[in-house]
Amino acid sequence: MTAQQGPRELPGVDSPKGRQGSEGGVLNVFSHGVLILWGLMVTLPLLWAVMSSFKDDKSIFTSPWALPSSLHLDNWSRAWSQAHMSEYFLNSVIVVAGSLFGTMLLGSMAAYVLARFEFPGNRFIYYLFVGGMSFPVILALVPLFFVMKNMQLLDTYHGLILVYIAYSLPFTIFFLSGFFRTLPSSVAEAAVIDGASHTRTFFQVMLPMAKPGLISVGIFNFLGQWNQYLLPAVLNVGDEDKKLLPQGLVALAVSQGYKGDWSGLFAGLVIAMLPVLAAYIVFQRQVQAGLTAGALK
Amino acid sequence: MQHGKYRFIVGFLAVPLAIYAVFVISPFVQAIYYSFTDWTGLSSDFKVVGFDNYRKMFEDDIFWKSVGHNVLLLLVLPLVTLGLGLFFAFMLNVGGRRRKNAAVAGVRGSGLYKVVYFFPQVLSIAIVALLFQFAYNPNSGALNSFLKAIGLDSVQPDWLGDPQLALWCVMAVMVWSNVGFYVVLFSAGMSSIPRDFYEAALLDGANRVQTFFRITLPLLWDTVQTGWVYMGIMALDGFAVVQIMTVGPGGPDYSTEVLAYFLYTKAFRDGQAGYATTLGVALLIVTMIFAGVVMKLGRRERLEF
Numbered sequence: 001m002t003a004q005q006g007p008r009e010l011p012g013v014d015s016p017k018g019r020q021g022s023e024g025g026v027l028n029v030f031s032h033g034v035l036i037l038w039g040l041m042v043t044l045p046l047l048w049a050v051m052s053s054f055k056d057d058k059s060i061f062t063s064p065w066a067l068p069s070s071l072h073l074d075n076w077s078r079a080w081s082q083a084h085m086s087e088y089f090l091n092s093v094i095v096v097a098g099s100l101f102g103t104m105l106l107g108s109m110a111a112y113v114l115a116r117f118e119f120p121g122n123r124f125i126y127y128l129f130v131g132g133m134s135f136p137v138i139l140a141l142v143p144l145f146f147v148m149k150n151m152q153l154l155d156t157y158h159g160l161i162l163v164y165i166a167y168s169l170p171f172t173i174f175f176l177s178g179f180f181r182t183l184p185s186s187v188a189e190a191a192v193i194d195g196a197s198h199t200r201t202f203f204q205v206m207l208p209m210a211k212p213g214l215i216s217v218g219i220f221n222f223l224g225q226w227n228q229y230l231l232p233a234v235l236n237v238g239d240e241d242k243k244l245l246p247q248g249l250v251a252l253a254v255s256q257g258y259k260g261d262w263s264g265l266f267a268g269l270v271i272a273m274l275p276v277l278a279a280y281i282v283f284q285r286q287v288q289a290g291l292t293a294g295a296l297k
Numbered sequence: 298m299q300h301g302k303y304r305f306i307v308g309f310l311a312v313p314l315a316i317y318a319v320f321v322i323s324p325f326v327q328a329i330y331y332s333f334t335d336w337t338g339l340s341s342d343f344k345v346v347g348f349d350n351y352r353k354m355f356e357d358d359i360f361w362k363s364v365g366h367n368v369l370l371l372l373v374l375p376l377v378t379l380g381l382g383l384f385f386a387f388m389l390n391v392g393g394r395r396r397k398n399a400a401v402a403g404v405r406g407s408g409l410y411k412v413v414y415f416f417p418q419v420l421s422i423a424i425v426a427l428l429f430q431f432a433y434n435p436n437s438g439a440l441n442s443f444l445k446a447i448g449l450d451s452v453q454p455d456w457l458g459d460p461q462l463a464l465w466c467v468m469a470v471m472v473w474s475n476v477g478f479y480v481v482l483f484s485a486g487m488s489s490i491p492r493d494f495y496e497a498a499l500l501d502g503a504n505r506v507q508t509f510f511r512i513t514l515p516l517l518w519d520t521v522q523t524g525w526v527y528m529g530i531m532a533l534d535g536f537a538v539v540q541i542m543t544v545g546p547g548g549p550d551y552s553t554e555v556l557a558y559f560l561y562t563k564a565f566r567d568g569q570a571g572y573a574t575t576l577g578v579a580l581l582i583v584t585m586i587f588a589g590v591v592m593k594l595g596r597r598e599r600l601e602f
Contacts, residue, residue, distance in 0.1 A: 031388050031404060038385065039413050042477070046416065048439050049428055061437040065446060110313040113306050125314065132321050136584060138536060138557045139577035140324035142338070142564045143331060147324060166320035169313060198305040227421035229537045234565065246423035250541055253427055266431075272424050280419040284412050287419070291478065292485040 046273070053266040060262050072263060079267040087241060088248030089271070094157055095244060096225045099164035103221050104214065106165060107172030112202055114173065115180035116188070126177065132170035141234055148235055155238035163235060164225050172217055175290070179213035180206070219283050220290035226276060245272050331574040338570025350575035360576070363547070363554045364583070366464060370471075370532040370555070371587060375525050378472050382479025383521070385414065387509055389480065390487040391495060411484060414477035422474065426541035429470045433457050433542070457543055460552035467538050467553050475531065479524055486520040487513060522595040529587050533580060536561065556580045 052060050053075055054068040079085045114126045144163070145154075153159030183206065191201045207214070232244045243251060249272050253265055280287055332350055336343035354360050389407035417425060432439040433456035441453050457463050490513065498508050514521070536557040539547060546562065547554030556576060564573035 031392050035385065035388060035404065035410055038381075038476070039410060041473070042413055042416055045428055045432055045439065048432070052431075064437060064439050064442040106313040106316070109309040113309045117302065117306055119303065119306055125310065128322070129317065132317070134530075134588075135325060136530065136533065136557075136577075136580060138534065138560060139328050139574075139581050140321065141561070142570050142573050142577065143324035143327035144320065145564075146338070146570075147319065147327075162316060163320050166316045169317050169321075173313075198301065199308075202309075223419055227419075227423075229421055229423040233537075233540075234561070246421040250423050250427060253430070253541075262431075269424060269427060273420055276419050276421075277416065280415070281412070284415070288411070288415065288481045288485075291418075292482050 049266055049269050049273070053263065053270045055263055055266075057260065057262050060266070075263040075267040076271070078261070079264045079271060083252055083261075083264055083268055084241070084248060085245075085252075085268050085271050088243050088245045091157075091242055091248075092226060092245040095160050095164065096222065098157065098161040099168070099225050100218065100222055102161060102165040103168040103172055103225075104218055107169055107217075108176050108207065108210070108214065109202070110169070111173045111176035112180050112206060115177035116185070126173075129170050129173045132167075133174065137167065137230060141230070145234055153235075155236055155242055157242070160232060160236055160244075163231055164228065167231070168221050168225065172221060175217045175220075176210070176213055179210055183209050215283075216286045216290040219279070219286050222279070223276060223287065328574045328577050331571050332578045334571045336571035337568045338564060338573075339568045343571065346571075350572050353572065354575055354579060359547075359551055359554060359559060360556075360579075362551050363556045363559045364579075366553065366555050367533055367535075367583065369464070370468060370535060371529055373468060374471055374475075374532040375528040377468075378475050378528055379479055379521060379524055381472070381476045382483055382524070383514075383517075385410070385476070385480045386483035386487055387505075387513060390484050391508065391513065392505065411481060414480050416477065417474040418478045420474070422537040423541060425470060425474050426538045429466075429473075430457070430542045433466055458549055460549045463543055463548045463553045467535070467542060467548075470538055470542070471531070471535065475528065479528075482524060483517060483520060486517045490516050518595070522591060525591050525595070526588050529591065530584060533557070533584055533587070556583075 048064070051068060052064070054071045054073070055075075056072050059066065059069065110129070114122060114129075148154050148159055148163070151159075153162065187205055187209065188201055191205045192198070196204070227246065228244075229246050229250075232247045236242060236244065236247065240251075249268055252268060333345055333347060334343045335346045335349065389403040389410055392404050435441055435453065435455045435458060438456070440456065444450075444452050454462055456466050494512050494516075495508065498512055503511065533555075534557050535555045539553050539555055539558045540561070543549075543553045547558055557580065560573045560576040560580070563569045563576065
């Protein structure tokens with residue numbers, strides 16, 4: 001905000017060193033300052049949470065910004081076992097593993113057919129899928145709840161998996177059908193001439209060729225499904241033990257407010273943050289590519 | 298080649314299409330139908346009541362309060378988030394000069410900045426909301442103790458508990474978690490602008506501000522517009538931050554109530570499923586009007602390069 005007005009006042013100010021051109025020096029110091037400031041604003045809350053997860057309850061309250069006097073690793077083990085974080089973590093792993101596999105399999109199958117075969121209704125089905133990207137999920141939420149209730153899918157892993165798959169299909173199909181269209185058709189034709197069925201051609205020739213695209217959209221879906229909050233908050237509330245990680249953590253925070261185990265809560269928060277941050281740092285190129293491709297359609 | 302083609306197509310499309318129809322399309326269609334009924338959601342009987350729910354909605358003070366908040370979010374959030382995103386992306390891609398003999402480059406360490414700025418985007422919004430709920434805690438939160446540490450003992454706001462401040466606190470969190478995405482998005486757009494444009498501008502003696510407004514922004518306009526629509530849809534949601542961070546029903550004195558959370562409480566707490574879907578339809582209409590306005594206002598001559 002104020003940061004944006006900065007350069008408007010500064011241009012043309014001569015650099016004290018002179019060597020860097022008319023606006024190099026001062027403006028570079030200024031712009032680095034602003035960039036570092038935002039970097040701190042992004043990282044400090046995260047570091048504060050990590051720091052608090054190693055403290056005892058008393059020092060969290062009395063000196064929130066001080067370094068922990070000794071490392072209270074028991075916070076982590078307490079959060080992991082007594083506060084059920086391990087169960088929530090496992091629930092998230094089960095649901096996300098199932099829905100990620102289903103999304104990638106079904107999404108790539110549909111995208112392949114829509115991208116590479118001509119048949120009546122192809123465009124209609126494509127836009128039916130892709131149109132789903134632009135509607136707010138919350139509008140469908142109330143009827144969805146009752147659809148799930150009637151099919152006895154509320155509070156079940158497979159119910160959540162099906163819903164996650166359904167809501168991940170639009171972006172997955174949009175992204176992958178674009179990708180399949182760019183693959184050369186000569187390889188697929190050769191396989192078919194050699195006597196491979198369409199199904200076999202898809203699994204043994206086309207899918208391996210689409211690997212970079214599958215990885216990008218796979219990571220994108222992993223982050224989205226792992227971080228999902230709204231859907232489980234509505235469709236998965238019957239059974240305490242079946243909560244997913246973000247949901248379980250929020251429930252914990254509400255009940256913990258009365259029990260006062262703040263250090264355990266911070267440990268839980270960090271346990272929930274670490275896997276995605278680690279996955280992101282390893283795959284940051286693919287994550288950024290996947291996200292921007294989605295928005296730049 | 299044609300042998301078994303249609304069997305293959307049907308075989309590959311049937312399951313994805315069925316799942317999508319049951320869990321996405323049918324709920325959307327049903328939502329519109331239920332908005333004309335007095336369904337409670339608790340029992341299976343209901344009757345069609347025409348526009349009663351819509352009439353009720355227009356007379357509902359809390360509905361208008363939520364709409365007001367959503368409109369404020371729609372105006373402030375994209376402006377601040379995209380503004381910061383554009384500024385940082387420009388700094389990271391064009392801002393630095395005279396390095397490695399390249400006339401145009403990002404400032405030093407721009408790769409690292411891009412990675413770090415993106416951190417909040419990969420965290421669950423539930424976790425972000427929880428983290429800031431602690432940070433905003435008036436007694437022992439990070440913010441107030443920071444203020445105390447720099448000698449501002451007298452300034453100890455109640456943040457989320459103060460009806461005047463609560464909504465702004467919620468907005469700050471939404472900006473915090475989204476700026477990184479736009480930095481990356483705009484960086485991707487900026488990297489496709491030909492370098493010669495910048496070099497020519499540089500030779501003509503343009504400074505950075507002129508370069509930004511004359512070259513970068515016009516050539517990036519389509520991306521900015523897409524970003525505006527995305528951020529607007531984000532602003533119309535706000536469910537998780539409001540539900541998790543603010544106390545009471547939609548914050549103190551409904552000061553942070555937004556349509557998404559209002560819909561949720563009507564459907565799953567008050568047993569007014571029919572009325573809740575009406576609110577959903579209203580939300581959809583607001584979304585579409587917003588997208589239409591952005592597209593219309595933003596339309597300008599398309600620049601080819």
